Amino acid sequence: xxxxLNAADRDFEAAFAALLGMKREDAPDxxxxxxxxxxxxxxxxxxxxxxxxxxxxxxxLTPETLAFTPAEIAAEVARVSPEDxxxxxxxxxRIRAYHDRQMPPRExxxxxxxxxxxxxxxxxxxxxxxxxxxxxxxxPSSVLMxxxxxxxxxxxxxxxxxxxxxxxxxxxxxLAAELAGVDEVYRIGGAQAIAALAYGTETIRPxxxxxxxxxxxxxAAKRRVFGRVGIDMIAGPSEILVIADRDNDPDWIALxxxxxxxxxxxAQSILVxxxxxxxxxxxxxxxxxxxxxDRRAIAGASWRDYGAxxxxxxxxxxxxxxxxxxxxxxxxxxxxPEALAEKITHAGAIFIGAWTPEAIGDYVGGPNHxxxxxxxxxxxxxxxxxxxxxxxxxxxxxxxxxxxxxxxAERLAxxxxxxxxxxxxxxxxxxxxxxx
Amino acid sequence: xxxxLNAADRDFEAAFAALLGMKREDAPDxxxxxxxxxxxxxxxxxxxxxxxxxxxxxxxLTPETLAFTPAEIAAEVARVSPEDxxxxxxxxxRIRAYHDRQMPPRExxxxxxxxxxxxxxxxxxxxxxxxxxxxxxxxPSSVLMxxxxxxxxxxxxxxxxxxxxxxxxxxxxxLAAELAGVDEVYRIGGAQAIAALAYGTETIRPxxxxxxxxxxxxxAAKRRVFGRVGIDMIAGPSEILVIADRDNDPDWIALxxxxxxxxxxxAQSILVxxxxxxxxxxxxxxxxxxxxxDRRAIAGASWRDYGAxxxxxxxxxxxxxxxxxxxxxxxxxxxxPEALAEKITHAGAIFIGAWTPEAIGDYVGGPNHxxxxxxxxxxxxxxxxxxxxxxxxxxxxxxxxxxxxxxxAERLAxxxxxxxxxxxxxxxxxxxxxxx
Numbered sequence: 001x002x003x004x005l006n007a008a009d010r011d012f013e014a015a016f017a018a019l020l021g022m023k024r025e026d027a028p029d030x031x032x033x034x035x036x037x038x039x040x041x042x043x044x045x046x047x048x049x050x051x052x053x054x055x056x057x058x059x060x061l062t063p064e065t066l067a068f069t070p071a072e073i074a075a076e077v078a079r080v081s082p083e084d085x086x087x088x089x090x091x092x093x094r095i096r097a098y099h100d101r102q103m104p105p106r107e108x109x110x111x112x113x114x115x116x117x118x119x120x121x122x123x124x125x126x127x128x129x130x131x132x133x134x135x136x137x138x139x140p141s142s143v144l145m146x147x148x149x150x151x152x153x154x155x156x157x158x159x160x161x162x163x164x165x166x167x168x169x170x171x172x173x174x175l176a177a178e179l180a181g182v183d184e185v186y187r188i189g190g191a192q193a194i195a196a197l198a199y200g201t202e203t204i205r206p207x208x209x210x211x212x213x214x215x216x217x218x219x220a221a222k223r224r225v226f227g228r229v230g231i232d233m234i235a236g237p238s239e240i241l242v243i244a245d246r247d248n249d250p251d252w253i254a255l256x257x258x259x260x261x262x263x264x265x266x267a268q269s270i271l272v273x274x275x276x277x278x279x280x281x282x283x284x285x286x287x288x289x290x291x292x293x294d295r296r297a298i299a300g301a302s303w304r305d306y307g308a309x310x311x312x313x314x315x316x317x318x319x320x321x322x323x324x325x326x327x328x329x330x331x332x333x334x335x336x337p338e339a340l341a342e343k344i345t346h347a348g349a350i351f352i353g354a355w356t357p358e359a360i361g362d363y364v365g366g367p368n369h370x371x372x373x374x375x376x377x378x379x380x381x382x383x384x385x386x387x388x389x390x391x392x393x394x395x396x397x398x399x400x401x402x403x404x405x406x407x408x409a410e411r412l413a414x415x416x417x418x419x420x421x422x423x424x425x426x427x428x429x430x431x432x433x434x435x436x
Numbered sequence: 437x438x439x440x441l442n443a444a445d446r447d448f449e450a451a452f453a454a455l456l457g458m459k460r461e462d463a464p465d466x467x468x469x470x471x472x473x474x475x476x477x478x479x480x481x482x483x484x485x486x487x488x489x490x491x492x493x494x495x496x497l498t499p500e501t502l503a504f505t506p507a508e509i510a511a512e513v514a515r516v517s518p519e520d521x522x523x524x525x526x527x528x529x530r531i532r533a534y535h536d537r538q539m540p541p542r543e544x545x546x547x548x549x550x551x552x553x554x555x556x557x558x559x560x561x562x563x564x565x566x567x568x569x570x571x572x573x574x575x576p577s578s579v580l581m582x583x584x585x586x587x588x589x590x591x592x593x594x595x596x597x598x599x600x601x602x603x604x605x606x607x608x609x610x611l612a613a614e615l616a617g618v619d620e621v622y623r624i625g626g627a628q629a630i631a632a633l634a635y636g637t638e639t640i641r642p643x644x645x646x647x648x649x650x651x652x653x654x655x656a657a658k659r660r661v662f663g664r665v666g667i668d669m670i671a672g673p674s675e676i677l678v679i680a681d682r683d684n685d686p687d688w689i690a691l692x693x694x695x696x697x698x699x700x701x702x703a704q705s706i707l708v709x710x711x712x713x714x715x716x717x718x719x720x721x722x723x724x725x726x727x728x729x730d731r732r733a734i735a736g737a738s739w740r741d742y743g744a745x746x747x748x749x750x751x752x753x754x755x756x757x758x759x760x761x762x763x764x765x766x767x768x769x770x771x772x773p774e775a776l777a778e779k780i781t782h783a784g785a786i787f788i789g790a791w792t793p794e795a796i797g798d799y800v801g802g803p804n805h806x807x808x809x810x811x812x813x814x815x816x817x818x819x820x821x822x823x824x825x826x827x828x829x830x831x832x833x834x835x836x837x838x839x840x841x842x843x844x845a846e847r848l849a850x851x852x853x854x855x856x857x858x859x860x861x862x863x864x865x866x867x868x869x870x871x872x
Binding site: 084094112123140236249258299344354358360374392419425 | 519520524526527530533534537544546548553556561562575577644662663665666687692695697698729730735773774777783785787789790792797798799800801807808814815820826828830831832834835837842848851852853856857860861864867
């Protein structure tokens, strides 16, 4: 059974704080092993990647077979059923349409009070790498969610690293890569794949940014190469918070909670309701569904260890509690969900109204499903085209503008004991005052 | 003498690659010490911070004196000269005006093809912390550059940590904090300050995001608390690249190169020109200025060890070389600098035309001076209001929209073996097909 908390109870604040502070992830410390792998790949390139792939993925590769050929991809993609292809195409189309809207104007430029020109310009990262886990967690939807924003941003070269343990590959992953316009797909994984993407090898050219989920080795490697390349967030175990009033079908809400819980034993599903009876009905519906669910071992462990039903005084308080959690996914199943959404300050994604199950957002809604986990929605955002763009600021002074604001710059430079800074302004001002 | 490279030479490519790959920073490995400090602050709060401040900053504090009082700030600020105040006020006003333009619309919202509503909403980080180094590198301009974007973004609570070794404080730093609207200023520094901001103590409430430069301890601490809070970039040694044709005053360009070199012995200043004679004239002007510059020891070491003069075939090639460097600061001192700017794909900030010395951007230009260093302009941007905002995605389905796209979501969920995801959609579709 999950925790039942009632905001009216005297010990609620302590119990809620404990829920917030719960450590759900016990990541193994693989940092030393990862450092050695990265050093090996930097020193020996392809040879190291090939040896490590043989050891960890039981797959013998050569420099020529590191990447899938177009013919290999076509052969795998041909195995996808028309129904699966249609579903993936619909998802790709809707994700592309949503992310197209995120593109900022290429340039903003305006004239300041002294005739100077100011602004900025956006440009795309030249090359990006996308890590796609192998095996069970090899999700075609994640390929779309990472690759489409990169291509919409204008990334010229997009490479996927996806381990194929024993040679096994998910044809839907390759189809998703094709639909998204991915340029290269490598049969490599783990820290060695991250090192190859960050530093390059004889065969694999380095990229500038690496995104995508992975296991503890991949996460540690991303943290280590951060700075050499850009990375997306280091994802933690994910969570959903549902705010629901009594006028909901308990089974719908139960399934929404379970669709988070089934991901991972360390996932967290929280229901906040203003009706204790409804909370109990949802908990009962969860138990009933757990009897038959394929992934009942995982979902049951998550629900039992980290799940919670919280009874709030009213929806106002429910929103305040949700803001303290800053959940990755937030469902608002109440009579006026738009009004409640206005009270939300921290959440990765909001699913507005009971007709919007979170699972829609995982696949075909359009918004990205790569979202800030572990309360990081307090300070970060889901993946977007902005992750593959960078801004260059622009400034152009006129002699008149330099005359107007240059002396202040010189004064501040001198106050910071940066003499050459001041002189670089003064030399120009002198030309204005004492022209040749 | 700095390196002289000519793109026409046979060994140019190797020499340029070596210049790009140069390791300019030999950061001491302080990670173990930093881990211990963070653990100590988490365990003992104020007591640990106070002990560490006594040890490292020779300053005895109590919980009551951790923060400056308003009266203490007023007394320090009163010592600032009217001229310095006016310069700082002009800088603050121009930085605020520039960053005001970066604010995105609070919400984007549109209706999809099936009546569903999609969009996103921006919100501010609730609380941010700004690290300001003590001593010589305690720059009031950096306070403005970090604090103003935070306040423009709408951060409610902004706390500064600034060590005051032996009690010494820079009144201009406190005035900059006042002008920017900073809410709290603590007399603490080092890894202990980063730990206090990230985890909180009895006296210091935790923040959600930490920005600002610092020494190796501060950088290591920021890397460690990343995830618990957001951080800005980990800044490396900075660099300037100037593209200049022969129609420039060599002394202006020399001062621009030196204004980077004087920051730090590991700073890098590169001139790219299409005229070898002009390149030699600039190098001579640098030597002349180095004879009298206050910081000639630092600037001279930087110029000698990392400086370079590169002669390119033409400006087209100069732009291509600059893009490979991806410099933090780029000056374009050529006849048509706007046309050349169009060819630049990677740079933190562009200073357009010879009347725009880089030093203007450090203080009063308006754009931020916190910029991506060490070639990271390939994938990241300077500090902006976006660093203090985060996006929540919004989706609201209608029954019609769910009927149209739900089956594809169900299909993809099943292909990923995520049964509850599919069921959460199916339960709703069944209601449409078989209403109660």
